[in-house]
Amino acid sequence: MRTTLRIMLSLAVLILLTIGIGFVQRASGEEATYVGAAKCKLCHMKQHKVWSASEHAKAFGVLKPEEQKDPKCLACHVTGYPQTRQVKTETEGIQCEACHGPGSLYIKIHPKKDKEGARIAGLIAKPDPESCKSCHNPDSPTFKGFDYVKAWDAIKHPK
Numbered sequence: 001m002r003t004t005l006r007i008m009l010s011l012a013v014l015i016l017l018t019i020g021i022g023f024v025q026r027a028s029g030e031e032a033t034y035v036g037a038a039k040c041k042l043c044h045m046k047q048h049k050v051w052s053a054s055e056h057a058k059a060f061g062v063l064k065p066e067e068q069k070d071p072k073c074l075a076c077h078v079t080g081y082p083q084t085r086q087v088k089t090e091t092e093g094i095q096c097e098a099c100h101g102p103g104s105l106y107i108k109i110h111p112k113k114d115k116e117g118a119r120i121a122g123l124i125a126k127p128d129p130e131s132c133k134s135c136h137n138p139d140s141p142t143f144k145g146f147d148y149v150k151a152w153d154a155i156k157h158p159k
């Protein structure tokens, strides 16, 4: 009886420790960073081709040289700019990760079909239609309204 109790207690302590360590690891977890569309292209050739031909791929190039240094414009014309304040080849324009989330962590996990693991690592598998409006809104100097159905039809990139 005593031994059973002792084993059960040790087990309980072990379980608590495991949970505790897992929690600390997650709390001190790395921040995901932007890897750029060229990395996604390696496995998503079809989606990359559709995207390359879209206005999103050209969204940095449409800015004049002085506008390419203006944080007001970069906020919606550079991937992740509000978070990183950086302009790099990997973030110029509206790349995959502007909608699907920064990829450095999920890029190693999601191809293994671990959907929950990928979500925790930051993959947004199905971007919310509302998320388009973080850029497609009246703060855009060229805004003329936004119709999700029409807009998605213009950029959709199925399997």
Ligand code: HEC
Pocket: 035, 036, 037, 039, 040, 041, 042, 043, 044, 096, 097, 100, 102, 103, 107, 110, 111, 112, 113, 114, 115, 124, 125, 126
């Ligand atoms: C090494 C190959 C590989 C790379 C690189 C890769 N993917 Fe994937 N991706 C896959 C595979 C395989 C699937 C299908 C997984 C599944 O069916 O759950 C997938 C699925 C997806 C899905 C759909 C997920 C779902 O649950 O429906 C999205 C979105 C996606 N990838 C985005 C990206 C983005 C963005 C990048 C670049 C940051 C990227 N992938 C890089 C292999 C890759």
Ligand code: HEC
Pocket: 062, 063, 064, 067, 070, 072, 073, 074, 075, 076, 077, 134, 135, 136, 137, 138, 139, 140, 141, 142, 143, 144, 145
């Ligand atoms: C709130 C997000 C947002 C901000 C801020 C923003 N843009 Fe845009 N921009 C967009 C969107 C979205 C489009 C696509 C057309 C539309 O709906 O306005 C666009 C389109 C454009 C175009 C494409 C040509 C056109 O007429 O459609 C140019 C050029 C442009 N923006 C320049 C700028 C400049 C210059 C600034 C900074 C003064 C700026 N944008 C700030 C979101 C933004």
Ligand code: HEC
Pocket: 037, 040, 041, 044, 047, 048, 049, 051, 056, 094, 095, 096, 097, 098, 099, 100, 125, 126, 127, 128, 155, 157, 158, 159
């Ligand atoms: C402007 C936002 C946006 C950009 C940019 C974007 N995607 Fe998507 N992506 C979406 C949305 C929205 C869906 C559809 C989710 C759904 O099915 O409702 C999607 C779906 C997908 C899927 C799943 C396709 C399927 O049929 O199951 C993959 C894979 C994917 N995107 C990869 C990419 C890659 C790779 C890039 C860059 C080359 C990219 N996306 C760029 C918004 C975007």
Ligand code: HEC
Pocket: 055, 056, 058, 059, 060, 062, 075, 076, 077, 078, 079, 094, 098, 099, 127, 128, 129, 131, 132, 133, 134, 135, 136, 148, 150, 151, 152, 154, 155
């Ligand atoms: C991070 C900012 C951002 C997000 C999020 C975003 N877009 Fe855009 N989008 C832009 C910018 C900037 C342009 C203008 C690019 C250009 O003209 O070169 C644009 C242009 C477009 C265009 C072509 C011009 C037009 O207005 O018809 C379509 C279509 C579009 N986006 C659809 C979408 C859809 C659908 C989503 C959500 C799934 C989305 N966008 C999310 C920034 C964004």
